[in-house]
Amino acid sequence: MQSKFRLILMTVLLAILSVTLSPTGAAGQTSKPMGHGTWVSGTLKTDLLQSNGWLNTTLTFTSNDLKKAYGTSTVVGKDSMFTNVTGTKSNSTAQSVIWFILRQDETPLLSGTAGQAASGTVTGASTSGGNSTLPALSTSGPGATQNGFIYPQWTYQKLCDIFGNNCYYQQSDPVNFAFEYKPLDTVSNYLINNKGWYDSWWCSNTEYIYDFSGYGWKTYDKTLAKGTCSAIWSPYRDHVRLFVMANGRIAAGAHYEQWDPLCNYGFGCHRIRSWEQAEQDLGNDLTGLYPVAFDNYWLNNQKDSNGNDPQGVAHDGYATTVPTSVVVNSHPTTDTYCRSHGLAVDSALPVPWWPPYQSGYEFLVSCGSFTYTRYLYLDHGTHSVEEAASGFVPNYAWHSTVTIYVVATISISGDVGRYNHLAVSFNV
Numbered sequence: 455m456q457s458k459f460r461l462i463l464m465t466v467l468l469a470i471l472s473v474t475l476s477p478t479g480a481a482g483q484t485s486k487p488m489g490h491g492t493w494v495s496g497t498l499k500t501d502l503l504q505s506n507g508w509l510n511t512t513l514t515f516t517s518n519d520l521k522k523a524y525g526t527s528t529v530v531g532k533d534s535m536f537t538n539v540t541g542t543k544s545n546s547t548a549q550s551v552i553w554f555i556l557r558q559d560e561t562p563l564l565s566g567t568a569g570q571a572a573s574g575t576v577t578g579a580s581t582s583g584g585n586s587t588l589p590a591l592s593t594s595g596p597g598a599t600q601n602g603f604i605y606p607q608w609t610y611q612k613l614c615d616i617f618g619n620n621c622y623y624q625q626s627d628p629v630n631f632a633f634e635y636k637p638l639d640t641v642s643n644y645l646i647n648n649k650g651w652y653d654s655w656w657c658s659n660t661e662y663i664y665d666f667s668g669y670g671w672k673t674y675d676k677t678l679a680k681g682t683c684s685a686i687w688s689p690y691r692d693h694v695r696l697f698v699m700a701n702g703r704i705a706a707g708a709h710y711e712q713w714d715p716l717c718n719y720g721f722g723c724h725r726i727r728s729w730e731q732a733e734q735d736l737g738n739d740l741t742g743l744y745p746v747a748f749d750n751y752w753l754n755n756q757k758d759s760n761g762n763d764p765q766g767v768a769h770d771g772y773a774t775t776v777p778t779s780v781v782v783n784s785h786p787t788t789d790t791y792c793r794s795h796g797l798a799v800d801s802a803l804p805v806p807w808w809p810p811y812q813s814g815y816e817f818l819v820s821c822g823s824f825t826y827t828r829y830l831y832l833d834h835g836t837h838s839v840e841e842a843a844s845g846f847v848p849n850y851a852w853h854s855t856v857t858i859y860v861v862a863t864i865s866i867s868g869d870v871g872r873y874n875h876l877a878v879s880f881n882v
């Protein structure tokens with residue numbers, strides 16, 4: 455009887471002890487998600503050590519708010535970067551900061567209206583009409599989303615408690631570039647071999663995303679830069695971190711930055727000068743590989759430059775993307791009239807497709823040759839497109855080439871009229 459009582463007492467004591475050691479419950483995967491992060495204010499201590507060309511940074515964040523919310527008062531993050539500055543020195547500074555932070559078992563909850571993408575551009579048409587901004591999102595659903603977004607909104611930096619048990623993610627950069635299922639190696643090899651980019655793992659802080667399509671919190675798969683890391687005679691560069699999601703989409707944070715050798719009391723740092731410039735530069739360098747949709751996908755992650763953002767640099771809230779693209783090149787052969795041009799995605803193109811009979815199919819009314827690009831965000835699976843002009847084969851015909859940019863490029867050509875459509879199916 456006595457030993458049984460002792461056993462119960464031991465169990466109770468152990469339970470109390472475990473609660474005391476881990477006041478927010480068990481760490482890691484066993485604890486239930488608390489929520490979606492919170493704002494905390496605290497003191498950020500920055501320890502810098504320059505040695506053998508490496509700049510080692512230790513961030514120590516101490517916060518009563520963090521303790522109140524999660525039971526942890528101090529978290530630490532470490533990073534290193536090869537700046538090639540000679541000499542050994544160290545320094546320590548402290549400042550007050552307000553951070554948006556999530557614990558490792560929490561997920562970002564997005565705000566605002568979800569998942570809209572601009573679609574379609576026309577070039578070279580002698581007459582335009584129709585609706586070139588038809589839906590870009592798949593009617594069958596674009597796969598995994600969070601509040602309707604197919605990409606994460608932000609990148610994060612990671613800090614953990616002194617035991618390394620509870621880790622936290624602090625919101626950092628907007629996700630402003632993304633790829634629809636493109637192989638990362640194809641993208642990075644193209645940029646490295648043809649466009650002057652390099653693998654910048656040695657000159658890049660570690661960042662993370664929350665991948666709601668399967669991986670959860672994960673770090674980047676590749677970081678690329680164009681321009682020197684820390685040369686004072688050439689201090690500007692583009693820098694991008696690329697994160698492959700479990701469903702094959704790639705989210706990326708790109709920025710244009712300047713190496714400032716004087717900041718951090720002469721230890722140096724990268725100052726972000728523009729988000730949009732990096733989108734533009736990276737997009738321009740990729741146009742030889744895939745069609746690029748500039749500022750095409752709304753991610754509601756805008757920043758303003760009026761000082762209430764620590765980085766102080768504006769972002770418009772739209773990501774530049776490399777989507778699934780359908781490019782239609784068409785010109786009249788025997789036709790002499792202006793015609794309606796229709797495109798159907800994942801359905802047959804009805805006849806007649808033009809207004810007032812139908813809506814959602816006519817993308818252009820043109821009397822002469824044109825190039826039309828439709829940007830699509832499609833779920834994995836088989837899809838189809840069907841294209842035609844409203845003339846007649848053979849006496850009022852147009853000739854079209856429809857090219858689909860998925861991973862490989864698919865292209866078909868033929869004469870088109872209202873009863874003679876070009877149809878192609880493809881997998882993404």
Ligand SMILES: [Ca+2]
Binds near residue numbers: 729749769771772
């Ligand atoms: Ca943008």
